[in-house]
Amino acid sequence: RGMDIMVEKGLRAQLKTGSLLTGQLLIGLDFHSDAPPAKINWDGRYPELPTIPTPMEEITSGVTRIVEKLDTIPLEQIGKDLQQTMANLSKTTANLQTLVQKLDANVAPAATDTLKQAQTTLIKVDRLLNADSPTGYELKRALAELADAARNIAILVDYLERHPDSVIFGKEQSNEK
Numbered sequence: 210r211g212m213d214i215m216v217e218k219g220l221r222a223q224l225k226t227g228s229l230l231t232g233q234l235l236i237g238l239d240f241h242s243d244a245p246p247a248k249i250n251w252d253g254r255y256p257e258l259p260t261i262p263t264p265m266e267e268i269t270s271g272v273t274r275i276v277e278k279l280d281t282i283p284l285e286q287i288g289k290d291l292q293q294t295m296a297n298l299s300k301t302t303a304n305l306q307t308l309v310q311k312l313d314a315n316v317a318p319a320a321t322d323t324l325k326q327a328q329t330t331l332i333k334v335d336r337l338l339n340a341d342s343p344t345g346y347e348l349k350r351a352l353a354e355l356a357d358a359a360r361n362i363a364i365l366v367d368y369l370e371r372h373p374d375s376v377i378f379g380k381e382q383s384n385e386k
Contacts, residue, residue: 212249219244222258309373320366327359
């Protein structure tokens with residue numbers, strides 16, 4: 210039969226709007242090469258041609274699928290899990306604050322004392338060496354670098370005293386005061 214061949218090549222029926230005013234619908238016959246394979250149903254009183262959905266039916270079907278997927282999301286459980294996570298995060302933050310306070314109280318004074326002692330020692334060693342000798346020149350240069358390092362460490366300790374949270378979160382994320 211000729212109709213069977215046309216259906217194999219993609220002939221499909223589709224409802225189309227004939228008049229927006231009256232709501233009249235028409236049946237359009239078009240070839241759709243991307244249509245899934247189908248056959249004419251010859252069993253009834255009238256042959257049934259395979260159809261494709263209208264654009265509105267496709268939208269409705271898509272929305273229905275989305276709603277069905279949304280219904281499967283366990284929103285209540287997610288809410289409970291989120292509340293538990295927030296409680297745990299709050300406890301962790303409190304523990305971190307306590308840790309930072311202890312670090313600030315213990316580490317900063319000891320580091321400052323050590324830096325002062327190192328600077329005093331470097332000054333004394335610098336006085337003992339003759340700047341004109343090759344060894345003295347090299348040693349003086351090395352000591353100057355150590356003094357620079359000590360100053361930088363003092364700056365770091367000062368920064369840590371003002372921003373103890375930077376030990377945990379890093380310099381970029383600490384709050385500037």
